[in-house]
Amino acid sequence: MKAIRVYETGGPEKLSYEDVPLPKPGPGQARIKIHAIGLNFIDIYFRTGIYKTTLPFTPGMEAAGIVDEVGEQVSDIKAGDRVAYALNMGAYAEYALVNAWQLVKLPDGIDFQMAAAVLLQGMTAHYLVFSTFPLRSGETAVVHAAAGGVGLLLVQIAKMAGARVIATAGTEEKSQLVQKAGADHVILYQQTDFEAEVKRITGGRGADVIYDSVGRSTFDKSLNCLRPRGMMVLFGQSSGLVPPVDLTILNTRGSVYVTRPSLGHYVATREELAWRANDIFQWVTDGKLKVRIDRAHPLPEAARAQRALEGRQTAGKVLLTP
Numbered sequence: 001m002k003a004i005r006v007y008e009t010g011g012p013e014k015l016s017y018e019d020v021p022l023p024k025p026g027p028g029q030a031r032i033k034i035h036a037i038g039l040n041f042i043d044i045y046f047r048t049g050i051y052k053t054t055l056p057f058t059p060g061m062e063a064a065g066i067v068d069e070v071g072e073q074v075s076d077i078k079a080g081d082r083v084a085y086a087l088n089m090g091a092y093a094e095y096a097l098v099n100a101w102q103l104v105k106l107p108d109g110i111d112f113q114m115a116a117a118v119l120l121q122g123m124t125a126h127y128l129v130f131s132t133f134p135l136r137s138g139e140t141a142v143v144h145a146a147a148g149g150v151g152l153l154l155v156q157i158a159k160m161a162g163a164r165v166i167a168t169a170g171t172e173e174k175s176q177l178v179q180k181a182g183a184d185h186v187i188l189y190q191q192t193d194f195e196a197e198v199k200r201i202t203g204g205r206g207a208d209v210i211y212d213s214v215g216r217s218t219f220d221k222s223l224n225c226l227r228p229r230g231m232m233v234l235f236g237q238s239s240g241l242v243p244p245v246d247l248t249i250l251n252t253r254g255s256v257y258v259t260r261p262s263l264g265h266y267v268a269t270r271e272e273l274a275w276r277a278n279d280i281f282q283w284v285t286d287g288k289l290k291v292r293i294d295r296a297h298p299l300p301e302a303a304r305a306q307r308a309l310e311g312r313q314t315a316g317k318v319l320l321t322p
Contacts, residue, residue, distance in 0.1 A: 002322070003093035004302045007056045009049030012303035012310075015059070015092075023097045025071035030100045032083065036116035037091045037299070037320040038062035040149070041213070041238055044310055046089075050241065053089065059302075060091025060320075064106065064115035074100045082106040084115035084277075086123065087264050092302055094322045101270050104277040109285040117317040118153070118291045120263065122280035123273075124235065125154040127266035128211055129161055132259060133231045137162030139208040142198055142225060144218050145238065146183060147174035147315040154211055155181040156289055163208075166201055168194050168218075174315050177292065195221040206230060206254075216240035228254030235261055238312075292316030 003020045025031045043059045045051040064084035067077055077083065083103040090096045106115050129135050141158050145151045146167030158165050159182040167183040169175045175186045185201050187194045198207060206227035212218055215237030222232055234242065250256050267273040283289035294316040297305040302320055309318050 001094040002299065003058045004060070004299065005056050005058055006047055009047060012047070012306045014047060015303045015306070017300045017302070020058075020093070022095060025069055025097055027072045028074060028100055029071045029097050030067050030074060030077050030103060031069045032063065032065045032085070032096050032098055033068045034063045034065040034091065034094060034096055034322050035112035036064050037322070038116040038120055039305055039309055039318040039320065040120055041236055041309065044306055047306070050237070058090040058093055060093070061089060062086045062116060062120040063091040063096060064112040064119070067103075068095065070100065076100065077103055082112070084119045086120035087267065092299065092320065102273065104273070107281050107285055110281050113293065113296070113319060114284065114291060116319055117293050118280055118284060119277060121150045121317065122153050122289070123267060123276040124150050124263050125157045126276045126279060127261070127263060128154060128233060128235060129157045131266055132233055132261050133209040135161040135163045135209065138164070140164045140166065140202055142207045142210040142222070143167045143183070144210070144212045144214045144222070146178040146181070146186070148213070149317040150213060152177065152181045152292055152316060153289065155183050160288065166198055166207065170312060177315050181290070195224050198225040209233060211235065214239045215242050223249065223253050223256060226253060226256045229256065230254070231257040231259065233259055233261065294318055296321055
């Protein structure tokens with residue numbers, strides 16, 4: 001079979017498309033014939049070495065396809081099932097081994113591309129809104145990078161919770177997409193100081209929560225945008241890692257909170273995984289959650305796809321197809 005391999009960390013040129021042995025499922029595992037692969041920034045973090053893993057490796061944490069074979073001690077999943085999964089390394093391939101408990105069966109109304117486009121990022125938006133900072137009606141949330149894959153879903157789910165959403169975007173085109181997703185206010189951060197604008201919109205009070213996947217370039221100003229005892233939710237670092245922080249700053253900004261959550265800790269059990277995944281698929285099926293697929297590249301073009309994602313040239317989800 002064909003797969004992408006990484007032998008040393010670095011730029012997109014480190015992604016090598018080559019032949020690898022077809023894996024055999026062990027106890028508790030299933031082998032998936034992959035039909036669609038979802039790109040996520042975590043793939044870039046592993047490729048560049050920001051996140052550590054054993055070399056060499058096949059990147060990719062999200063895919064959808066058909067169960068090809070199951071190992072021993074697997075009862076809920078069988079060959080022929082249409083499934084999707086997230087947070088299992090090795091998706092940039094024609095086949096992948098996945099822990100059976102991590103597989104989610106696809107409803108009839110969800111195709112492979114849609115499943116690979118929405119599962120990981122949809123569940124991320126779900127835990128941010130319902131668990132990390134449970135948004136309540138009338139509260140104000142700031143969503144950075146709102147035209148990205150998570151951002152567009154996060155805006156919609158925050159609006160479902162009844163929140164007022166202030167979003168940031170880089171271009172007028174992306175601003176229009178974010179407005180269509182339901183944001184109450186969109187700040188073009190390249191033209192306007194988002195800190196001053198958030199304070200103006202909130203009448204000086206500040207936001208209840210800031211959902212930030214950008215990191216280094218937004219972190220300091222975002223803290224200034226919080227109300228007293230508000231929460232800064234840093235769930236990514238597309239602009240780079242945030243430098244060490246003197247915790248005294250949390251006091252001077254109004255006894256604010258900072259958290260750095262990760263999806264894996266919010267889908268650590270089968271029950272929690274099923275709750276989030278089923279909500280996401282149901283909202284898509286009902287038309288309550290719109291998913292924008294920006295582009296799909298053949299698997300050999302993984303480097304090109306990652307360059308587009310890394311360079312902020314995308315709005316919505318990027319896919320690979322084996």
